[in-house]
Amino acid sequence: MKVLVLGSGVIGVTTAHYLAAAGHEVEVIDRQNGPALETSFANAGEVSPGYSSPWAGPGVPVKAIKWMLMRYGPLVVRPHLDPAMWSWMFKMLRNCTSARYAVNKARMVPIAEYSRDCLMALRQLTGVHYDERSKGTLQLFRLQKQLDGIGGDVEVLKKFGVPFEVLDQKGCIAAEPALAAVREKFVGGLRLPNDETGDCQMFTEALAAHCAGKGVNFRFDVTIDKFVAEGGRITGVATSAGLLTADAYVVALGSYSPILLKPLGLSVPVYPVKGYSMTVPITNPEAAPVSTVMDETYKIAITRLGDRIRVGGTAEIAGYDLRLHQARRETLEHSVCDLFPNGGAVKQASFWTGLRPMTPDGPPIIGQTCYGNLYLNTGHGTLGWTMACGSGQVLADIMSGRKPEIDASVLNLSRYAA
Template structure:
């Protein structure tokens, strides 16, 4: 088949790679001058199967209300006269029941385990350089209430195969000695020794080079300006190059990997995807004193921050701001990340030479992505991965290549168009 992949982030590039390995003729279209320059550029760096508890959980509604007035809140809804935001928010509330939370954790864990194994196989096969560390992820808690509340979701994750062990505060410091700087704040933690970390941007660009060498065609600096539909098929997309010259691209199949912009594209074809941009922030700092810096990837539960070591760089990322497609840097939120980092690790950094970044993560209300078929016969979905795009990219790419080829993927997951619709509206596209 001739397949066009729409988007060259980590999900688009992994999709292109596996499609090409399956023998398809593949073209990737992206508006940026190279791969991985938007949401994949400076994310938290964690490949985190253990980060499987969705934002939408029974305790979330009260937290969101409490955080509404806080400019530096971990999850901030900026209420707007935006119908898509309100519809997303209503669906988010429906996903907060215990039953839906358990269901969503299962989907996220199953896809994460499959994806992490696929990433490891791909790394071994291609010797991809991306500052990866296979030292696990340590999730630490500074609130006894939150640590106690984490026990039940942790058991659900373990029930579905996630290797996750609860730890005392002293055990957390033994695993990552840099935490001795904040030992008095820590009440406990959880460790997933099989999780990893690495630079998603470096990975995406390295894999794109291998894909190109294998025959994948990349059309960079190319914007999608329209669609042409013929009955139940997408006949072509209209694109404009860097000079503004418009042309048509035809294919047997199209794979939608446009991140937060997927919903707008799908809407042109009468498909309703509940995807809304969740603006995340990251700070990248140089390692000043290696003896004081962490090497195990960490998650700070209270502030919803992740810490990864990328060679001689420290990457700290997190927070989510639902404020439309605004990509301006909010210095209050940036400085809050630096402040928390210095509070936890006072000997590690002075906060100077910090590089701030923000990106739009394509969030679904359930945190479960859309992967599979759409109601348009030749349009396939691989989008809506939220904060777990890097974690789920390799498994999603491999799965969508199977689906395009008419095969069922080897992972237990509620793929769109292949299973009965579940509660929660994830399959709204069927009736759209």
């Protein structure tokens, strides 16, 4: 069948790849002039299944207040009169219980682990390169109480069979030698050796080129206006290029998915949570990170991408505002300069922001809607790069009438009705 994929970020392009591999005729449309030019453009670079956790959890409301009061805090809320913002925050607060956290975590880890396996297979199949590394992730604790509080996370890792290492100061330095210069800044860490890193935009561009070579049609600079529906099915998409039609449609528009779907009567609880990143040219490779270091205190990821350091983090709830705020850059600079002071030319770094499509419970939304030929692949939050390949494969299986290799029923939009 012919499938129209809306969105050419990492989610849309991986979906197109797996649909084409399943034998479908695939067309991808996007308002930008190329793939991965919005949220996928400059994310933190982590492929971290072991850190696939809901933001909503026990104790988070109290922590949020503390984070907002910190000088280099990881959370900013810019309230305004937007019912969707308040509804999403209320639903997120309802998920901040131990019971809901356990359920949501159990829905996220399988798709993330499966996605990492799909990425490895895709890499072998296509030969794409994207400054990838398979050297793990180190969650770095500056305070003893942070290290002492990892028991719950360790139990979850054990439950799902995720390899991990609890490291003292020397162990952290063995994993990331450049930290020897700042050993007084931290007490220990939690390392996930199977995590990977890579440039999400570079990957998406390379995969899009591979897909185009296999017959996928990409149409850029096309603005999407609305769906046209009749009799419980989608009959077309009104765009700046005219009415585009297909047998089935996939919405992979990240934070903008709810806006397009609302006129259809579909309530999709995805809201943008703004993230920032800096990309720092490396000046001293020996003083730069080997892989990813997660600065637990400031919730900042510091990742080696070839000859660059990607510094990503902060959460800003401010609607669809894409303005760059200098205070957020100062937070990123503080973290990377504190841990890797001699690794790169921070003042020469580029500064970027993007909108993470967050669900209030944490897991993405993947599957069919009440419109028989309309499917969703959205709401991945901070884990779009981590979950992209698995999400694309799962949706391609569903649309092809095959049973996915993991239980994807818990990721469907219908979970909110329940």
